[in-house]
Amino acid sequence: MLAKVLSGALLGIDAYPVEVEVDIAQGLPQFSTVGLPEGAVKESKDRVISAIKNSGYEFPARRITINLAPADIKKDGAAFDLPMAVGLLTATGLVKEGAAGRFVMMGELSLDGRVKPVRGVLPVAVAARDWQTQGLILPAENTPEGAIVDGLKVYGVRDLGEVISFLNGAHPLSPCALPVPELFAQARQGAEDFAEVRGQEHAKRALEVAAAGGHNILMVGPPGSGKTMLARRISTILPDLSFAEALETTKIHSVMGLLPEKQALIARRPFRHPHHTISDAGLIGGGSYPRPGEVSLAHNGVLFLDELPEFKKNVLEMLRQPLEDGQVTIARAATSLTYPADFMLVAAMNPCNCGFYGDSLQQCSCTPLMLQRYKTRLSGPLLDRIDLHVEVPRVAHKDLSDPRDAEPSAAIRARVEAARAVQRERLAPFGLHCNAQMQARHIRRFCAVDEAGHKLLEMVTDRLGLSARSYARILKLARTIADLANCSTITQAHLSEAIQYRSLDRRPG
Numbered sequence: 001m002l003a004k005v006l007s008g009a010l011l012g013i014d015a016y017p018v019e020v021e022v023d024i025a026q027g028l029p030q031f032s033t034v035g036l037p038e039g040a041v042k043e044s045k046d047r048v049i050s051a052i053k054n055s056g057y058e059f060p061a062r063r064i065t066i067n068l069a070p071a072d073i074k075k076d077g078a079a080f081d082l083p084m085a086v087g088l089l090t091a092t093g094l095v096k097e098g099a100a101g102r103f104v105m106m107g108e109l110s111l112d113g114r115v116k117p118v119r120g121v122l123p124v125a126v127a128a129r130d131w132q133t134q135g136l137i138l139p140a141e142n143t144p145e146g147a148i149v150d151g152l153k154v155y156g157v158r159d160l161g162e163v164i165s166f167l168n169g170a171h172p173l174s175p176c177a178l179p180v181p182e183l184f185a186q187a188r189q190g191a192e193d194f195a196e197v198r199g200q201e202h203a204k205r206a207l208e209v210a211a212a213g214g215h216n217i218l219m220v221g222p223p224g225s226g227k228t229m230l231a232r233r234i235s236t237i238l239p240d241l242s243f244a245e246a247l248e249t250t251k252i253h254s255v256m257g258l259l260p261e262k263q264a265l266i267a268r269r270p271f272r273h274p275h276h277t278i279s280d281a282g283l284i285g286g287g288s289y290p291r292p293g294e295v296s297l298a299h300n301g302v303l304f305l306d307e308l309p310e311f312k313k314n315v316l317e318m319l320r321q322p323l324e325d326g327q328v329t330i331a332r333a334a335t336s337l338t339y340p341a342d343f344m345l346v347a348a349m350n351p352c353n354c355g356f357y358g359d360s361l362q363q364c365s366c367t368p369l370m371l372q373r374y375k376t377r378l379s380g381p382l383l384d385r386i387d388l389h390v391e392v393p394r395v396a397h398k399d400l401s402d403p404r405d406a407e408p409s410a411a412i413r414a415r416v417e418a419a420r421a422v423q424r425e426r427l428a429p430f431g432l433h434c435n436a437q438m439q440a441r442h443i444r445r446f447c448a449v450d451e452a453g454h455k456l457l458e459m460v461t462d463r464l465g466l467s468a469r470s471y472a473r474i475l476k477l478a479r480t481i482a483d484l485a486n487c488s489t490i491t492q493a494h495l496s497e498a499i500q501y502r503s504l505d506r507r508p509g
């Protein structure tokens with residue numbers, strides 16, 4: 001007796017179909033799983049046996065072989081429990097022949113037969129749309145995640161018994177439907193807002209410029225000046241996620257099993273803030289079967305590195321590839337996987353060890369040597385990829401006590417979106433979408449500076465000794481500032497604002 005049930009497995013953030021084949025033959029009772037089962041799949045049989053028995057079905061005391069095809073890719077996770085159990089019960093005749101063959105199933109079984117949630121549902125749902133199936137049978141908790149994908153029927157189940165009666169036609173289920181536009185509307189509610197940040201107009205303007213051009217930014221300031229507070233709000237001034245972007249970001253979170261309960265879609269740009277003790281595998285991704293890291297969880301959103309100099313240098317160096325390519329490739333002996341990692345980098349640090357260098361009230365207690373050391377802790381190659389440096393000084397009392405709300409995020413976001421639209425139109429023929437991505441040839445072409453601007457640039461290059469690299473940075477930033485002002489030519493005013501955002505180029509020592 002042979003039965004086949006369809007399921008799906010993950011390869012990176014995409015899924016491929018897996019056929020669960022169950023064969024029951026005469027012979028001594030035995031149960032083996034083949035097809036490169038790893039970790040939790042190896043233990044499936046014990047859960048499947050108990051779940052079948054405890055759901056009141058008979059378990060065949062014969063020779064059972066389960067094959068997971070294609071047999072040459074390693075399979076991990078507990079999601080095959082359900083298709084295995086259904087395959088077994090089909091082979092013994094408890095499920096009508098052919099009833100299961102047209103559904104894709106995923107689910108972990110508990111020993112008493114309940115179906116428990118699994119990770120990676122969304123990628124399977126996205127892929128299953130093209131597999132010509134009758135629908136997807138999922139643990140009830142996972143159904144909203146699967147239902148995001150339209151053109152696919154998704155059924156939620158609570159226990160093995162329910163699946164069996166559904167397949168036998170004894171217990172009808174209705175497919176889960178999800179109002180996607182509502183998810184986007186909900187995501188906008190209750191978010192933190194720039195209106196809560198008092199004063200700090202200079203820093204807010206810098207963040208607006210960064211968001212408008214997709215530039216990476218570093219904030220430097222004494223403890224308690226609001227760096228973390230500002231960073232947390234950046235995603236609220238970035239353009240809204242498109243459905244395709246939301247889907248891609250959600251897939252990554254789904255693969256990691258990190259989707260918050262009752263949240264089917266990540267409809268708001270993610271904000272990730274890993275602690276500075278994070279390992280390179282945690283940041284970039286890794287493990288024997290490579291899993292995405294923080295850079296991928298921040299895909300289409302913000303990666304915030306607080307206390308930048310505290311991060312290990314080798315960990316920061318690893319950021320180069322994602323910052324350059326918008327994706328990471330993790331090679332391991334068994335597999336090499338590529339995960340998307342296109343994020344805006346936001347970093348924060350104190351100006352020195354004690355935190356008060358340059359503060360208006362508190363004296364800095366660091367020695368010149370300590371200042372020097374603190375500065376060298378920053379990774380050069382990483383700093384090279386940060387377009388804006390902004391000082392976030394302590395907030396004045398008159399600002400803090402101001403009862404009026406500051407400008408809300410929505411108003412800032414409107415300006416950011418307008419500036420992005422200009423950039424998209426200009427850069428689309430080159431396959432780029434924001435100013436931060438411009439290379440030397442695009443800069444030459446699109447960053448035309450007026451006469452007075454030229455004079456200013458000449459003066460600062462010679463006086464401040466700016467490197468060729470900072471020079472290009474300044475032009476890119478000035479382009480974004482001009483776009484925010486809807487100007488086609490870069491003027492002196494745009495340039496002088498851009499020059500302010502390169503404060504670390506000028507710091508002594």
Ligand SMILES: Nc1ncnc2c1ncn2[C@@H]1O[C@H](COP(=O)(O)OP(=O)(O)OP(=O)(O)O)[C@@H](O)[C@H]1O
Pocket residue numbers: 196197198199200221222223224225226227228229230349350395400
């Ligand atoms: N501009 C501001 N408007 C309103 N509240 C503020 C402002 N700046 C700071 N605060 C308050 O101070 C708290 C501390 O700010 P935050 O944690 O952002 O400081 P920080 O610069 O990150 O400090 P550290 O360097 O110690 O990490 C905030 O949670 C907020 O309540």
Ligand SMILES: [Mg+2]
Pocket residue numbers: 227228229306348
């Ligand atoms: Mg902080």
